[in-house]
Amino acid sequence: MGLEERRDEEPDVYQPAEDSHLLAEAACERLEGDERVLEVGTGSGYVAGRIADRTDARVIASDLNPHAVRQARGAGVETVRADLVSPFRDATFDAVVFNPPYLPTDPENEWDDWMEHALSGGEDGRAVIDPFLEHVGRVLAPEGSVYLLVSSLTGVDEVVEEAGERGFSAVAVADESFPFETLTVLELLR
Structure with a gap:
């Protein structure tokens, strides 16, 4: 990342990393191009920006x-x-x-700032994933899809099970292994 790009970074914002790149690539490969796409938890806007640049999708991003x-x-x-x-x-x-946010975090070690909100998935890593799965179906068009990044630290099988309870089938469409975890992009369909 060049010096010019770094000047625009906010210290309280999650910046693109391996997980961002994996998710952006997986989504871009599967989107047809003219969809209406929502990126939840956009952070720096990297994933939404990549999708907008590489497809004809109309992309809206959100973040708390x-x-x-x-x-x-x-x-x-x-x-x-x-x-x-x-x-x-x-x-x-x-x-x-x-x-x-998918990193399992001991409540005793939480630091309660914006970066924690971007990283901490609670004790099991699914404190944000589970509510997302509960509500995402409401905003999804009938033939829509969800691209959800999950870490092996979070429990991919548990996320797939929760998605199934919410009416989604799940298939892994991309993954990448690192020394301490494997990142997987799940495609969820109804």
Whole structure:
């Protein structure tokens, strides 16, 4: 990343990393191009920006973090401050993309700032994933798909099981192994 790009970074915003790149590539490979796409938890706006640049999709991003909203907007991404999918209308999006906070975190070691919100998935790593799965179906068009990044630290099988309980079938469409975890992008379909 060049010096020019770093000046626009907010210190309280999750910046693109291996998980961001994996999710962006997997989504871009599967999107047809003219979909309405929502990226939940956009952080810097990297994934939404990549999808907008590489497809003809109409991309909207959301994040709870006001610093992330500002950075993503500064990068040219249409961004809304929102908690998961709460402000969006029913059946609006053909695809929803999410790189959630997934790191299991001991409650005794949480530091309660915006970066923790971007990284901490609670004790089991699914504190944000489970509510997302509960509500994402509402904003998804009938033939829509969800691209969800999950870590082996979170328990991919448990996420697939929860998705199944919410009416989704799940298939792994991309993965990458690292020394301490494997990252997997799940495609969820109804």
